[in-house]
Amino acid sequence: MSISQEELRNCPARITLDAAQLTFLDGLPAAAPSVQTELGCELEQGHDGSHAALGHQEENTTWWIQWTLSASEINPYAWCPSGHSSPAERRDDKNCMLFTGHPGRHLPGRQSHEIEPHESVQ
Structure with missing residues (x-):
């Protein structure tokens, strides 16, 4: 059984x-x-577990904000290996766009939360 993007x-x-x-x-x-x-x-x-949102990417390292109702932290991860055979391969829409070891199903392509610039903190 295949899971369509709309079902996620x-x-x-x-x-x-x-x-x-x-x-x-x-x-x-x-x-x-x-x-x-x-x-x-x-x-x-x-x-299961804490919530997560991609905060930043530096080459093959992704920085994820993870939070619960009482705390939050920023953690470095590699991309989830689903969809490609080595971390050096170019990422595309077939690759899981979450972090390695994430809970739940693999999610191909970017989710609805795109990274956009914010105003500088003074």
Whole structure:
């Protein structure tokens, strides 16, 4: 049985990043866009464990904001290996766009929460 992209639903949880989190992500050495102040969980609805949203990417390292009702943190991960045979391969829409070891099903292509620039923290 095949799962279509329409059948995959994102978790509705959201987080608003604080100034320290935004400063940390802005300080990472990569020519990638910065994150929005508010992010949505990119895991499938009903997942186990903490919520997660992609914050930044630096080559093959992805920085994920993970949170619960009482705490949040930013953790480095590799991309999920589903859909390709080596981490050095070019990523495309067939690759899982989550982090290695994520809960739930693999989610190909970007979810509805795109990374967009935010205003600089003063």
